[in-house]
Amino acid sequence: MKIKLIDIAHGRSGDKGDAANVGLIAYDDKGYEIISKYLTAERVKEHFKGICFGDVERYELPNIRALNFMLHNTLGGGGTVSLKHDAQGKTLAAALLRMELEVE
Amino acid sequence: MKNEIRIASGQGYWGDLPIAPFKQVTEGDIDYLVMDYLAEVTMSIMQKQKNKNPELGYARDLPEVLRDILPTCKEKNIKVITNGGGVNPHACALETLRHAKELGIEGLKIAVVYGDNIVDELDYLVSDDCKLNNMETGESIEIIRDKILSANVYLGAFPIVEALQKGADVVITGRTTDTGLTLAPMIYEFGWAKDNFDLMAVGTVAGHILECGAQASGGNLLADWESVEDMANIGFPIAIAKPNGEIIITKHESMGGKVSFETIAEQLVYEIGDPAEYITPDCVVDFTSIKLEDLGNNHVRVYDVKGKPDTEFYKVSCSYEDGWSAEGGLTYSWPKALTKAKAADKIIRKRFEMLGLNFEEIRTEYIGYDSCHGPLSKQLDEDDINEIRLHIAVRSHDKNSIVRFGREIVPLVLTGPPSVTGFAGGRARPSDVVAYWPALIPKKLITPQVEIMEL
Missing domain, CATH: 3.30.70 (Alpha-Beta Plaits)
Structure with missing residues (x-):
């Protein structure tokens, strides 16, 4: 079965130097089961190919049904060094919600 | 001891919605107004302004914001805490006092917190015990030494607590952590012990929720943003803190916006790294411990927050051309x-x-x-x-x-x-x-100071 991430989760993203943090929050427990099972760091790195050029770190916050991803080497240098239109990665949480997951 | 205090967020950054502080003090009851003005880039802008004119170097619109709200704050006994003093909190306080005098306000005490600005002290601070190497790349500070524009230590809540103990109505600081602005009044009002790290963590989490203004009350909300009511009149968040370490996040009833599980959860994950190690000068918070309960009607309870001891270092942020x-x-x-x-x-x-x-x-x-x-x-x-x-x-x-x-x-x-x-x-x-140069400095090398200026 195919699930659109936008139907089961929301989130917020921002900058930490040249890394972007993307926090993803499931709307309910079932949604958290799915994202915590299928949304690996590798899957997220693959999704952000051409945007994220470094490692992806993944952290779990089951208390609020959330995952936090640190996308390194993503913001074109970060701060005022970055020439990117979205230099703070503000739209990257929405970009993650474009993902579709194949779940059992 | 009060059985609860209400701490309201008035600004989430320098340039945030101008009317927010006024609405926070006039649309309902609050005890404290906290205003965060500083981002990393802000300090370098302010340092440049101060280099050109020694009387500048702070958030220039802050004295005017204070002018608008001071009569109400005085009347309702609302204390104001802000880091908008930037690299020149003394000049910011002088300008604020000038406005207060014009308004005929009497008996105003402004506290200024110093000690964060180390740009003029780098020559003797940098040593074998304090290398100020880049904490991300490990590079030596010598490679940027002659290009440094600003260097500031992130101070925590305790200098502000001291200012409140000295009777300050307004506390103006330089680089204090955003979270410290909110934690400080809880420590002061409830007498929380410095080594009760769960309580330090509670106040810090409340600070993290308030530090970006309306981002915790319906602004920039990815979860069903179209359900947020009256965004034109959006209310900024308010933390109701209790002595036992329970926090309720809400907003003024008359204002627009939304406070729900989703709005608070989105703000909790904003700009965090490892959630189990959220490091501040006051404690290390474990964000995976935080529990949220949506009480309905724009009230969210935050509880069970766990903290660990603070580290022996302050973070330093240097900026260079x-x-x-x-x-x-x-x-x-x-x-x-x-x-x-x-x-x-x-x-x-x-x-x-x-x-x-x-x-x-x-x-x-x-x-x-x-x-x-x-x-x-x-x-x-x-x-x-x-x-x-x-x-x-x-x-x-x-x-x-x-x-x-x-x-x-x-x-x-x-x-x-x-x-x-x-x-x-x-x-x-x-x-x-x-560009930025993040580094660590041993806490023992830094002495925060509090000065009281009175009208």
């Missing part, structure tokens, strides 16, 4: 808008080459096509797109190249592809590139 950048753009319309924009990009890059301009980076983005989500963007029929904004940005240590870049954009209108507009802004101007 790192060349110049400029950005400019043009708008191309149908037919073949994207093709035209891409051709224009090719043409201008060829001109840069022929002129021998020297850039470290040239970045082209097509706004309206894929500037936000890059390769993840939905494929559109390129020939049928209505319009595209061509956006080009460059960075260099050669200022002449940057200046020349600014002169090369607009000429594309008459020397490039057709049906192009959006050049009204004129030439792109060079801006300073300011």
